[in-house]
Amino acid sequence: MSTMSENAGKVSAPVTESVAATQLRRLSAWRAFEIVLWVAAFAAIFLLPSHMLVLTEIAIVALFAISLDLILGYAGIVSLGHGAFFGLGAYAAGIFAKHIYAEPVTGLFVAAAASGIFGFATSFLVLRGSDLTRLMTTLGIALMLAEVANQMAWLTGGADGLSGVMVGPILGLFEFDLWGKTGYIYCLFVLFILTCLARRLVNAPFGLSLKAIKGNPVRAAMVGVPSRRRIVAIYTVAAVYAGIAGALLTHTTSFVSIDVLAFHRSADVLLVLVLGGVGYLYGGIIGAIVFTLLRDWLSVITPQYWMFWIGLVLVIIVVVGRENLGRWHTFLPNSLQERLARVVNWRLGMKLRGEQ
Amino acid sequence: MLTILFDGIAYGMLLFIIAVGLAITLGLMNFINLAHGAFAMVGGYITVVLMNRHGVSFYWCLLIAFLAVGVIGAVLERTLYRRLYSAPHLDQVLFSVGLVFMSIAAAHYFMGGQQQLIQLPPELRGRIEIFGVGVGRYRIFITVFCAVLVVALQLALTRTRFGSQLRAAVDDGRVARGLGINVSVVFALTFALGSGLAGLGGAMGAEVLGLDPNFALKYIVYFLIVVTVGGTSSITGPFLAALLLGIADVAGKYYVPEIGAFIIYGVMVLVLVFRPHGLFAREASR
Numbered sequence: 047m048s049t050m051s052e053n054a055g056k057v058s059a060p061v062t063e064s065v066a067a068t069q070l071r072r073l074s075a076w077r078a079f080e081i082v083l084w085v086a087a088f089a090a091i092f093l094l095p096s097h098m099l100v101l102t103e104i105a106i107v108a109l110f111a112i113s114l115d116l117i118l119g120y121a122g123i124v125s126l127g128h129g130a131f132f133g134l135g136a137y138a139a140g141i142f143a144k145h146i147y148a149e150p151v152t153g154l155f156v157a158a159a160a161s162g163i164f165g166f167a168t169s170f171l172v173l174r175g176s177d178l179t180r181l182m183t184t185l186g187i188a189l190m191l192a193e194v195a196n197q198m199a200w201l202t203g204g205a206d207g208l209s210g211v212m213v214g215p216i217l218g219l220f221e222f223d224l225w226g227k228t229g230y231i232y233c234l235f236v237l238f239i240l241t242c243l244a245r246r247l248v249n250a251p252f253g254l255s256l257k258a259i260k261g262n263p264v265r266a267a268m269v270g271v272p273s274r275r276r277i278v279a280i281y282t283v284a285a286v287y288a289g290i291a292g293a294l295l296t297h298t299t300s301f302v303s304i305d306v307l308a309f310h311r312s313a314d315v316l317l318v319l320v321l322g323g324v325g326y327l328y329g330g331i332i333g334a335i336v337f338t339l340l341r342d343w344l345s346v347i348t349p350q351y352w353m354f355w356i357g358l359v360l361v362i363i364v365v366v367g368r369e370n371l372g373r374w375h376t377f378l379p380n381s382l383q384e385r386l387a388r389v390v391n392w393r394l395g396m397k398l399r400g401e402q
Numbered sequence: 403m404l405t406i407l408f409d410g411i412a413y414g415m416l417l418f419i420i421a422v423g424l425a426i427t428l429g430l431m432n433f434i435n436l437a438h439g440a441f442a443m444v445g446g447y448i449t450v451v452l453m454n455r456h457g458v459s460f461y462w463c464l465l466i467a468f469l470a471v472g473v474i475g476a477v478l479e480r481t482l483y484r485r486l487y488s489a490p491h492l493d494q495v496l497f498s499v500g501l502v503f504m505s506i507a508a509a510h511y512f513m514g515g516q517q518q519l520i521q522l523p524p525e526l527r528g529r530i531e532i533f534g535v536g537v538g539r540y541r542i543f544i545t546v547f548c549a550v551l552v553v554a555l556q557l558a559l560t561r562t563r564f565g566s567q568l569r570a571a572v573d574d575g576r577v578a579r580g581l582g583i584n585v586s587v588v589f590a591l592t593f594a595l596g597s598g599l600a601g602l603g604g605a606m607g608a609e610v611l612g613l614d615p616n617f618a619l620k621y622i623v624y625f626l627i628v629v630t631v632g633g634t635s636s637i638t639g640p641f642l643a644a645l646l647l648g649i650a651d652v653a654g655k656y657y658v659p660e661i662g663a664f665i666i667y668g669v670m671v672l673v674l675v676f677r678p679h680g681l682f683a684r685e686a687s688r
Contacts, residue, residue, distance in 0.1 A: 177491035186671040354507030360500025
């Protein structure tokens with residue numbers, strides 16, 4: 047396979063390479079809505095000082111959902127146990143901060159390593175089987191991990207949670223404050239950096255090959271995509287992301303509850319991603335905003351029964367059809383639609399180079 | 403020792419009765435119905451309400467739970483589930499998780515979060531000695547009742563006209579339709595039967611498994627284990643898996659409580675890794 051493509055490359059190397067490179071560059075160019083989103087997120091530090099805790103939560107959920115999007119949206123792996131990596135990262139960061147070293151950024155790396163290793167080890171279990179098998183395997187792993195955390199009370203605090211986690215200043219410089227401002231800036235920076243990395247990853251040939259696997263594994267293999275290796279790689283990356291999200295939660299709350307491994311976390315993150323849309327990374331962020339605000343609003347109205355309405359939202363989304371949610375703008379008048387499309391699809395730098 | 407074995411068998415029988423409906427929807431209709439536990443929970447709550455508030459006898463409650471949940475299942479199948487038979491699995495999961503969340507909150511709202519207790523009729527209470535082993539009467543009732551049901555189901559599936567229609571509809575829906583079998587009615591009836599059995603199991607299990615709003619979530623994992631480990635191509639597979647699971651769970655909780663449910667989940671993952679179609683499945687034909 048490789049010799050073939052090399053030969054083909056020799057014949058028309060300049061042409062194909064430039065076309066492919068241009069297309070990839072077009073894909074990875076920054077779009078207007080992304081820039082607006084990030085500017086808004088950073089502006090919120092100054093504009094919404096009283097909502098730091100909610101914003102922090104949104105940032106963490108967003109990162110978690112992005113990590114699920116990497117495997118669900120790009121590789122097409124349905125997981126009901128993604129919370130396992132989130133919880134593992136949360137516990138790793140908590141235990142590390144409590145017993146070894148309190149500086150959070152180091153903790154992030156430790157949590158990332160821990161869930162990355164676990165993700166790598168378990169990724170071989172999702173290679174085989176149908177959707178159902180994958181669902182059950184991921185669910186089973188998450189349940190096992192929850193059971194372990196519950197039983198190893200000497201290390202994890204068991205059902206009472208891991209308390210007494212003292213988190214030091216970030217990089218030794220920035221102390222976490224009472225209003226959560228430092229926490230939000232910290233989470234936002236991590237989210238921003240990791241989203242940029244994920245963008246880079248999915249808009250590279252690597253991401254395209256994942257989409258090929260999702261679309262049709264047999265054909266992907268025929269054009270020479272090593273699908274097993276790709277799935278292992280993306281699953282590990284997603285585990286790292288989820289672990290970092292969990293670590294962020296530990297660092298901003300100074301506490302790890304057994305709840306981080308609960309089933310509803312895995313279900314919630316699915317809902318978040320579906321609310322925002324699957325397969326373009328920003329679905330995680332938009333979904334996190336919608337979900338968190340929705341839940342906060344519902345839990346103010348019906349403190350005990352918000353779960354009902356969340357469930358109803360899920361049912362309605364599915365019955366209406368997920369793909370129709372993404373097409374809401376088709377109900378707008380035509381002129382508005384065109385303008386919207388132009389704004390959304392505007393890409394940074396493209397006009398200057400005259401490629402659009 | 404033997405008591406544990408017997409308890410395990412009764413427990414497994416119960417799991418099977420609830421899970422058999424799931425085996426049908428999962429295996430035959432290829433629908434991932436995580437809301438199956440919610441049907442069982444509804445059956446349990448119907449029994450609790452009827453017995454404790456209206457003084458209906460336990461046996462009538464079982465029948466009513468079976469019928470009522472069956473009807474609920476049929477209605478939901480006609481209105482909602484049917485649209486999703488060919489939907490991606492992700493949609494089915496989201497939909498049924500949504501139903502589970504709704505049922506949990508609804509149970510909280512109507513019944514409160516506490517454990518529900520039922521008073522069994524006097525002839526089912528207490529223990530009797532069989533060959534020197536003390537066995538709960540209710541466990542015997544469950545075991546016998548469920549064993550009869552299993553045999554009846556197996557006969558219904560293999561010997562009756564409806565059973566062969568169902569198997570035909572599952573093997574190749576298109577051809578079955580071509581032969582004049584009304585596939586969607588067959589599926590609806592089967593779905594109703596499956597939910598009804600879940601309701602019956604939930605009603606019988608209220609005393610054994612406990613009943614609180616989290617029932618729908620807590621036990622769905624067990625039902626799924628039964629189905630995935632047992633395979634979905636026959637009734638005997640899930641039945642054996644349910645028995646194994648029941649015995650292993652009761653024995654595990656008795657002898658090594660510190661490990662808890664860890665073994666069961668571990669075994670499930672291992673089975674799925676090495677036998678993705680289940681432990682007792684014939685090789686997948688499709």
